[in-house]
Amino acid sequence: MEQDHPRSAAPERRPARLSVGVVGAGRVGTALGTALTRVGHRVVAVTAVSDRSRLRVEERLPEAVVGTPQEVVRAADLVLLTVPDDALPELAAGLAATDVPVEGKLIAHTSGRYGAGVLDPLTRAGGLPLALHPVMTFTGRPDDVNRLNGIAFGVTSPEALRPVAEALVLEMGGEPQWIAEERRALYHAALAGASNHLVTLVVESMDLLTEAGVQEPGRMLGPLLGAALDNALRLGVDGLTGPVARGDAGTVAGHVGELARVSPEGLRAYVALARLTADRALGAGMLKPEDAERLLEVLAD
Numbered sequence: 001m002e003q004d005h006p007r008s009a010a011p012e013r014r015p016a017r018l019s020v021g022v023v024g025a026g027r028v029g030t031a032l033g034t035a036l037t038r039v040g041h042r043v044v045a046v047t048a049v050s051d052r053s054r055l056r057v058e059e060r061l062p063e064a065v066v067g068t069p070q071e072v073v074r075a076a077d078l079v080l081l082t083v084p085d086d087a088l089p090e091l092a093a094g095l096a097a098t099d100v101p102v103e104g105k106l107i108a109h110t111s112g113r114y115g116a117g118v119l120d121p122l123t124r125a126g127g128l129p130l131a132l133h134p135v136m137t138f139t140g141r142p143d144d145v146n147r148l149n150g151i152a153f154g155v156t157s158p159e160a161l162r163p164v165a166e167a168l169v170l171e172m173g174g175e176p177q178w179i180a181e182e183r184r185a186l187y188h189a190a191l192a193g194a195s196n197h198l199v200t201l202v203v204e205s206m207d208l209l210t211e212a213g214v215q216e217p218g219r220m221l222g223p224l225l226g227a228a229l230d231n232a233l234r235l236g237v238d239g240l241t242g243p244v245a246r247g248d249a250g251t252v253a254g255h256v257g258e259l260a261r262v263s264p265e266g267l268r269a270y271v272a273l274a275r276l277t278a279d280r281a282l283g284a285g286m287l288k289p290e291d292a293e294r295l296l297e298v299l300a301d
Helices: 027-038 051-060 069-075 085-097 116-124 142-148 159-171 181-211 217-239 249-262 264-283 289-300
Strands: 019-023 042-047 078-081 106-109 128-134 152-156 175-178
Touching: 019 027, 019 069, 027 042, 027 051, 027 078, 027 142, 027 159, 042 069, 069 085, 078 085, 085 116, 106 116, 106 159, 116 128, 128 159, 152 159, 152 181, 159 175, 181 217, 181 249, 181 264, 217 264, 249 264, 249 289, 264 289
Parallel strands: 019 042, 019 078, 078 106, 106 128, 152 175
Antiparallel strands: 128 152
16 A cells, blocks of 8 residues: 555545544544644534533534434444444444444544454444554644644554554554554553553652652653653663663662662562563673672572
């Protein structure tokens, strides 16, 4: 498939304009809906239960009619199911059970956890299933839609629908990355482990620095973490530095002792990550076996 961006393609090469429905007008649903309207699609119907989601619809998708999930599906050519992961299987089964007409309609969800298989109840009724997961965090702010530019989307679909799925991603400004159905859980675990746990680690470090007397821990950490992230993304394990990579067991023992006193919960995370770091450094030849053994003894204690 050609990777020309549909916005710059000749009109005859662009996908057909679609009527879009959004089931779950939250941060993700309204951002994707807005992105699709910018390239000529039309969001005609949405579900919006809370006052906040209704306000978001009024601001971002003013032409859309608020209705039930069945009404949204009935009105749309492309249905976006932008609901929490745990709600998605029940939603798909529930819509299929209502016998709402889905034959020939594109049914896309944005869950990272699931592939196209979670939509099987709708697929059996004639729906065309797509999994389009934007690899980005959304805050609900107006600039959410701009965050779609250049980000990856984890795409899973039947092979025949792959060009359609990829074209929709390109239209929204993203870059499609194909993920096999059986690899979706691993794919999502990798993303969640990196992004969610990074926040936890940073907040924990800020709390510890505050305990140590630092007045502005975020200002202190910013340059260090920015450099560490850049090194990791560019160099992989070769960007690793610090006492574990150096085999400095005495320093690590000091960390363990102090964390045991100040943050027992943080200590458990430190030990687990230090062990993984030691394994990585050993495998890369950065850490000598005897140094690794001393480190692991400290971490075991």
